[in-house]
Amino acid sequence: MKPTHRKWISGLSVLAFLAIWEILVVTGGVKVGDVSRPTLVVKSFFELTASGEIFQNLIISLRSFFMGFAGALVVGIPLGVVVGHYRRPALVLDPMVMAIYTVPRMAMLPLLVVWFGVGLGANAALVFFSGLFPIIINTSVGIREVDQTYVGVVRSFGGSEWDVWTKVLLPGSLRQIISGIRLGVGRGILGMVVGEMYTGTEGIGGRIRVYGNSFRTSELIALITIVSILSFLMMELFQWLERRVKGHQAEKV
Amino acid sequence: MQVVVENLNVVFPQPDGSTFRAVEGFDVQVEKGEFITILGPSGCGKTTTLLVVDGLVPPSSGLVLIDGKRVTGPSPECALVFQEFALLPWRTVEKNVMLGLELQRNFSSREMKEIALRYIDMVGLRGFRNHYPHQLSGGMRQRVGLARALAVNPEILLMDEPFGALDAQTREIMSSELLRIWEQDKKTVLFVTHGIDEAVYLGDRVVVMTGQPGRVKEVIKVNFSRPRSLEIKDLPEFVSLRRRVWDLLEEEVIGKVKARSRQA
Numbered sequence: 171m172k173p174t175h176r177k178w179i180s181g182l183s184v185l186a187f188l189a190i191w192e193i194l195v196v197t198g199g200v201k202v203g204d205v206s207r208p209t210l211v212v213k214s215f216f217e218l219t220a221s222g223e224i225f226q227n228l229i230i231s232l233r234s235f236f237m238g239f240a241g242a243l244v245v246g247i248p249l250g251v252v253v254g255h256y257r258r259p260a261l262v263l264d265p266m267v268m269a270i271y272t273v274p275r276m277a278m279l280p281l282l283v284v285w286f287g288v289g290l291g292a293n294a295a296l297v298f299f300s301g302l303f304p305i306i307i308n309t310s311v312g313i314r315e316v317d318q319t320y321v322g323v324v325r326s327f328g329g330s331e332w333d334v335w336t337k338v339l340l341p342g343s344l345r346q347i348i349s350g351i352r353l354g355v356g357r358g359i360l361g362m363v364v365g366e367m368y369t370g371t372e373g374i375g376g377r378i379r380v381y382g383n384s385f386r387t388s389e390l391i392a393l394i395t396i397v398s399i400l401s402f403l404m405m406e407l408f409q410w411l412e413r414r415v416k417g418h419q420a421e422k423v
Numbered sequence: 424m425q426v427v428v429e430n431l432n433v434v435f436p437q438p439d440g441s442t443f444r445a446v447e448g449f450d451v452q453v454e455k456g457e458f459i460t461i462l463g464p465s466g467c468g469k470t471t472t473l474l475v476v477d478g479l480v481p482p483s484s485g486l487v488l489i490d491g492k493r494v495t496g497p498s499p500e501c502a503l504v505f506q507e508f509a510l511l512p513w514r515t516v517e518k519n520v521m522l523g524l525e526l527q528r529n530f531s532s533r534e535m536k537e538i539a540l541r542y543i544d545m546v547g548l549r550g551f552r553n554h555y556p557h558q559l560s561g562g563m564r565q566r567v568g569l570a571r572a573l574a575v576n577p578e579i580l581l582m583d584e585p586f587g588a589l590d591a592q593t594r595e596i597m598s599s600e601l602l603r604i605w606e607q608d609k610k611t612v613l614f615v616t617h618g619i620d621e622a623v624y625l626g627d628r629v630v631v632m633t634g635q636p637g638r639v640k641e642v643i644k645v646n647f648s649r650p651r652s653l654e655i656k657d658l659p660e661f662v663s664l665r666r667r668v669w670d671l672l673e674e675e676v677i678g679k680v681k682a683r684s685r686q687a
Contacts, residue, residue, distance in 0.1 A: 320511055323509045324526065325479060325497055326501075326502070326503040327522065327526040327575065328497045328498065328527065329526040337522065338511065
């Protein structure tokens with residue numbers, strides 16, 4: 171089947187689903203509380219946009235996301251590199267990383283609130299901890315899996331430790347690092363929404379809680395859609411980056 | 424003498440506290456422009472010897488001199504060609520060939536490009552300079568490996584079973600290609616292999632090694648005139664020389680099998 175045909179079929183199936191949903195609700199075929207329907211969702215989306223509610227809260231959410239995630243990158247990549255390459259630090263850090271990794275991030279939230287305060291502090295911290303571990307783990311695996319023969323090549327040409335890093339270890343693990351970042355973005359967005367839902371009424375997560383508590387399903391679905399579009403776009407971006415790098419190292423040579 | 428190896432011993436400590444004697448009392452003297460092949464059963468320390476000459480593995484004892492100077496680490500005089508090609512998969516052919524030049528930091532990027540192109544041409548890969556290693560066949564990859572080593576213009580070319588990962592036909596073609604390229608400026612070559620045919624066809628002298636620990640069993644002079652074509656492999660002299668080398672090697676291999684069956 172041609173790729174364009176496939177796209178058409180996927181698009182049509184989504185449209186068909188929305189149409190059936192709309193029709194079932196309008197004709198009274200479905201009788202479960204207030205399930206809302208696509209046209210109402212679109213209407214409330216425009217209302218929320220017009221009032222500036224979406225924009226304001228999106229800014230609040232993204233601020234805590236980027237603060238936390240920048241921290242996760244700055245800490246996670248170097249830590250992953252160290253754990254991946256040096257045996258002694260790995261022995262010291264590995265158990266700690268694993269211990270913290272096994273704690274469900276959401277269970278840490280009350281603690282983070284105490285430490286960093288409700289709002290931006292706790293939310294950014296939750297994003298940080300959510301995004302951190304996929305980055306550390308993927309970076310360290312990426313570094314560890316670089317073929318040692320390549321290191322031998324650089325050394326045999328008289329390359330220094332610095333050359334080993336810049337010519338082999340970093341380029342060789344780039345794909346894996348990006349894939350860690352991609353996973354981290356997904357977890358980070360999850361952390362962002364959950365943190366906001368738990369700690370306040372601001373941010374997209376906060377609004378989701380507010381509308382949820384008052385059973386306003388149209389607004390609720392509109393907000394959830396925004397979150398999913400946001401993570402979809404971020405994932406696509408990193409998947410695209412990953413593919414670009416992957417093309418160059420399709421197999422071990 | 425350009426390369427002198429005297430009473431070389433290499434011992435690797437094992438995790439269980441014991442030691443593994445990889446090379447024991449290895450001697451060889453190589454003249455400038457000589458093509459030496461080192462032949463031995465697998466695991467006999469051929470590769471280790473080569474890595475010691477390259478300066479990647481320190482000798483446990485003994486002397487390794489290049490141009491009269493003691494080898495203390497990798498030097499620009501030597502370039503190594505790897506068995507598994509070891510091309511960086513994220514670099515194009517051209518960038519791979521440039522690697523050694525980049526690491527020497529003596530050239531502008533334009534000069535490096537020019538040099539790389541010259542050697543890519545020499546190994547017959549014109550038109551493939553923007554390909555990635557995974558787009559090339561095994562033989563082509565090793566041509567890149569050879570170009571990469573030659574590009575730094577070493578005095579000594581160290582080759583670690585460079586055609587070991589290739590199929591039989593490609594292997595034949597590559598060895599005659601290697602001789603064609605070698606004839607152009609006759610660098611000193613130390614070529615490690617476990618292929619008897621290859622060792623006799625390529626070398627001025629064949630150093631036959633014993634198995635574990637690696638020692639020199641015998642050095643055989645090969646007197647065929649150069650340039651050599653693949654046809655010399657059919658000459659009766661070649662066949663009898665190969666027979667002689669095979670007999671030497673057979674003792675080693677069979678000795679090893681017997682020793683193993685005694686253990687079992």
